[in-house]
Amino acid sequence: QEQVAESGGGSVQAGGSLRxxxxxxxxxxxxxxxxxxxxAPGKEREGVAALYTxxxxxxxxxxVKGRFTIAQDNAKNTLSLQRNSLIPAYSYMxxxxxxxxxxxxxxxxxxxxxxxxxxxxxTVSS
Numbered sequence: 001q002e003q004v005a006e007s008g009g010g011s012v013q014a015g016g017s018l019r020x021x022x023x024x025x026x027x028x029x030x031x032x033x034x035x036x037x038x039x040a041p042g043k044e045r046e047g048v049a050a051l052y053t054x055x056x057x058x059x060x061x062x063x064v065k066g067r068f069t070i071a072q073d074n075a076k077n078t079l080s081l082q083r084n085s086l087i088p089a090y091s092y093m094x095x096x097x098x099x100x101x102x103x104x105x106x107x108x109x110x111x112x113x114x115x116x117x118x119x120x121x122x123t124v125s126s
Contacts, residue, residue, distance in 0.1 A: 002026040002115045006096045009120030016086050018122055022079040022096030032101040036070060036081045037110055038092035039119075045095065047108030049081060059107045091123045 008020040020036070035050030049060045049070035058070050069082045079096060097113035104112020 002028055002031055002098055004096045004098055004115055004117040006094060006117045006120040009094065009122045011123040011125060012086060014087055014124055014126050016124070018081070018083045018086055018090065020081045020094055020096075020120065020122070022081075022117060024077045024079070024098065028077050030100050031098045031115075033104075033107060033113070034072065034079045034096070034098045035107060035113060036079070037095045037097060037113075039095070040092050045110045047110070048094075050107035051079065052107075061108060086124045088124045088126045093119045093121050095119045 003025050004022050006020060006022050024031070032053055033050055034053060036048045037045050038048050039045040047061055048064055049058060049068055051058055051070055051072050053072060056072055060068060067083055071080050081094070083090070096117040097110070098115040099113045103114045106112050
């Protein structure tokens with residue numbers, strides 16, 4: 001079993017940067033997919049970006065492509081998500097998630113992930 005936990009949440013002013021980190025522990029060798037999800041109040045959780053860990057290939061939602069960067073540090077077993085030039089529309093609860101090869105079939109559906117962190121709130125003020 002794997003455990004994941006997010007860090008880096010908080011509040012920044014518009015124009016600032018987001019950098020979230022997800023620490024993983026446990027049976028990390030069995031994890032093939034790691035992803036970041038976000039959820040606004042009253043809205044469904046949505047996939048932001050994910051990595052196929054075997055070749056570090058990134059996948060992004062069309063709505064964030066070109067603006068967010070997902071990366072993995074294999075030595076530290078951490079996953080990061082970064083974006084510069086934030087606007088208030090990017091205030092969400094962010095979640096880190098992971099799964100093995102066979103648990104799900106997509107990178108972007110929350111139901112296809114088995115392991116979840118508790119989430120971290122990130123707020124952008126105007």
